[in-house]
Amino acid sequence: MASVEIDRVKKQFGDIEVLKEVSLSIRSGEFVVLVGPSGCGKSTLLRMVAGLELPSAGNIAIDSQDVTTMAPKLRGVAMVFQNYALYPHMTVRDNLKFGLELAKVDKKEIGRRVNEAAEVLGLSAHLDKKPGQLSGGQKQRVAMGRAMVRQPKVFLFDEPLSNLDAQLRVKMRTEISHLHRRLSATSIYVTHDQVEAMTLADRIAVMYQGKLEQVGSPLELYQNPKTKFVASFIGTPSMNFLQGELLQSLKGNVQASSAGVRPEHTFLANTGQGECVFLGKGQIVLVEPLGSLAYIHVRIHDHYLVSELKSDRFPHAGETVEFMITIL
Amino acid sequence: MNRKSSALAWGLLFPTLAVLALFVLYPAAQSFWLSFQDVEPFSKRSFFVGFENYQVLFNSPDYWQTVRVTLFFLLYTVIPSLVISLTVAVLLDANPFFQNMFRTLFLLPVAISSSMAAMLWIFIYNPTAGFLNYALDVLGIHGPNWLADPDWALVAVAVATVWKEIGFNIIFFLAGLTSIPLELKEAAELDGANSWQVFRYVTLPLLSPTLFFVSVVSVINSLQSFGQIHILTTGGPMGETTTLVYNLYRDAFVKFRTGLASSEAVILFGLILLATMVQFRMAKKRVHYG
Numbered sequence: 001m002a003s004v005e006i007d008r009v010k011k012q013f014g015d016i017e018v019l020k021e022v023s024l025s026i027r028s029g030e031f032v033v034l035v036g037p038s039g040c041g042k043s044t045l046l047r048m049v050a051g052l053e054l055p056s057a058g059n060i061a062i063d064s065q066d067v068t069t070m071a072p073k074l075r076g077v078a079m080v081f082q083n084y085a086l087y088p089h090m091t092v093r094d095n096l097k098f099g100l101e102l103a104k105v106d107k108k109e110i111g112r113r114v115n116e117a118a119e120v121l122g123l124s125a126h127l128d129k130k131p132g133q134l135s136g137g138q139k140q141r142v143a144m145g146r147a148m149v150r151q152p153k154v155f156l157f158d159e160p161l162s163n164l165d166a167q168l169r170v171k172m173r174t175e176i177s178h179l180h181r182r183l184s185a186t187s188i189y190v191t192h193d194q195v196e197a198m199t200l201a202d203r204i205a206v207m208y209q210g211k212l213e214q215v216g217s218p219l220e221l222y223q224n225p226k227t228k229f230v231a232s233f234i235g236t237p238s239m240n241f242l243q244g245e246l247l248q249s250l251k252g253n254v255q256a257s258s259a260g261v262r263p264e265h266t267f268l269a270n271t272g273q274g275e276c277v278f279l280g281k282g283q284i285v286l287v288e289p290l291g292s293l294a295y296i297h298v299r300i301h302d303h304y305l306v307s308e309l310k311s312d313r314f315p316h317a318g319e320t321v322e323f324m325i326t327i328l
Numbered sequence: 329m330n331r332k333s334s335a336l337a338w339g340l341l342f343p344t345l346a347v348l349a350l351f352v353l354y355p356a357a358q359s360f361w362l363s364f365q366d367v368e369p370f371s372k373r374s375f376f377v378g379f380e381n382y383q384v385l386f387n388s389p390d391y392w393q394t395v396r397v398t399l400f401f402l403l404y405t406v407i408p409s410l411v412i413s414l415t416v417a418v419l420l421d422a423n424p425f426f427q428n429m430f431r432t433l434f435l436l437p438v439a440i441s442s443s444m445a446a447m448l449w450i451f452i453y454n455p456t457a458g459f460l461n462y463a464l465d466v467l468g469i470h471g472p473n474w475l476a477d478p479d480w481a482l483v484a485v486a487v488a489t490v491w492k493e494i495g496f497n498i499i500f501f502l503a504g505l506t507s508i509p510l511e512l513k514e515a516a517e518l519d520g521a522n523s524w525q526v527f528r529y530v531t532l533p534l535l536s537p538t539l540f541f542v543s544v545v546s547v548i549n550s551l552q553s554f555g556q557i558h559i560l561t562t563g564g565p566m567g568e569t570t571t572l573v574y575n576l577y578r579d580a581f582v583k584f585r586t587g588l589a590s591s592e593a594v595i596l597f598g599l600i601l602l603a604t605m606v607q608f609r610m611a612k613k614r615v616h617y618g
Binding site: 050051052071072073077078079081082083085086087088089098099102103146150 | 509511512514515516517518519520521522525529530533534536616
């Protein structure tokens with residue numbers, strides 16, 4: 001376990017500035033998720049912690065030791081790649097022990113660690129198979145096992161679940177969470193999926209256009225986003241933003257150029273609880289039923305808003321409804 | 329497949345099959361048949377002699393000399409050509425900036441015809457006016473008469489052959505190297521591997537299908553080398569550069585011993601087949617396909 005200190009790190013590729021002075025302190029044993037849209041610089045930041053990219057400016061320290069220019073193998077980090085990066089010509093066992101053999105770890109110890117990791121990850125029956133004979137989930141487990149056996153100071157995950165199907169992704173997410181609790185290792189996890197970020201992280205660092213927008217616990221980001229981007233990025237479906245005539249409907253309640261309302265704080269027709277505000281009449285353009293709830297997309301004038309409706313009966317597209325919001 | 333599409337398939341295959349049959353299969357079958365014949369020069373008369381041609385060859389010290397020369401030529405060309413081209417390809421792969429320029433530079437010899445390339449090497453190897461001996465003189469070394477010295481002629485021909493071959497090999501190796509995902513090398517780096525270990529344990533095994541293909545083609549090309557030998561040394565001095573193919577050519581088209589030359593062709597075919605089969609057998613354990 002170790003702390004990670006990212007201090008005013010910049011990265012430029014030619015004229016393009018990918019990271020603009022990013023600073024982030026990660027405590028020992030903490031699970032931090034870097035989240036943001038494609039191209040925001042989150043993977044580049046992770047690769048710099050791994051030592052696969054050099055920062056253009058700034059410093060990175062692991063366990064209070066400056067590792068900014070240190071070779072990857074000396075940093076005590078292990079990485080799980082998006083495409084697993086398993087050696088296709090080696091068996092699962094050889095994949096797991098490759099790093100340990102290079103480090104000249106005692107053979108008995110290698111065997112012990114490999115068997116232990118295989119048992120924890122449910123890979124014992126697959127140790128003599130090649131990666132090509134495994135399913136996506138099994139490959140992902142081998143990639144995690146390869147990181148585990150090295151007992152690194154810091155685990156790095158680069159979008160490890162993005163190649164899996166939805167069901168497997170949920171399962172692996174739970175496994176990663178269990179694993180983190182079991183090992184209590186410092187982990188940095190990159191994803192563009194905010195559900196992954198919310199469910200796994202102790203703290204989430206939201207990145208946008210090479211900058212850190214906000215760092216905080218999942219609920220903190222959800223309830224008190226500091227920027228419009230964080231408000232729109234965290235939460236599914238995205239927050240509704242009211243502008244122009246819709247904002248005027250709120251009358252004295254809001255004094256800003258734009259106001260955000262989460263879909264679960266809206267309802268259709270006069271059925272809500274507590275104090276509410278009528279926003280306007282609109283037409284339903286799309287209904288997305290998800291079982292116990294549905295997302296109702298409504299057009300009011302030229303604005304598209306989404307409402308989360310918990311019911312066993314949903315309205316139909318084309319219907320005219322009254323769009324209300326709850327005042328918290 | 330129904331009858332109509334089957335007819336279409338045969339129709340489309342016909343031109344290729346016809347050319348193959350006329351220029352490859354028929355001559356090959358003819359060679360095999362002629363290897364058991366004594367053919368009179370400049371006539372169509374021939375006599376069945378059984379294995380006599382083979383016996384003549386196997387009892388001839390000169391023929392065994394050509395076998396020895398061929399094996400040495402194989403050794404002098406295939407291994408250096410593979411090592412040099414793989415090294416250059418790895419260096420170019422690591423420096424994409426130089427890749428285009430050097431790729432063209434190394435591919436140039438492949439584009440030059442064998443005879444032109446050989447002429448170029450005649451100038452380089454010239455004992456009095458050649459560039460090589462001039463360069464050695466500058467270093468205070470007295471260079472031999474490369475193409476006339478029995479100790480050096482085969483090496484000289486092999487160097488010219490390697491020079492011509494490596495560009496072709498580099499292209500294949502570069503393609504193979506480019507197809508290896510960067511993430512695997514990065515994973516190995518994070519696992520603690522140094523550059524050599526990344527190459528030895530990750531790059532090389534994943535390049536093995538390309539390495540296998542290039543080595544099979546190189547062995548076949550080397551066993552069939554003719555143009556450069558014909559122009560540089562005409563098999564001399566004292567038969568030191570007479571390979572199986574060159575001996576075959578002389579028996580067939582200089583001495584007009586068609587039957588004997590045919591049996592040499594059959595033996596050469598057997599040798600190439602054997603070499604390829606050995607390579608395939610070795611590849612079973614060492615070549616990793618995805």
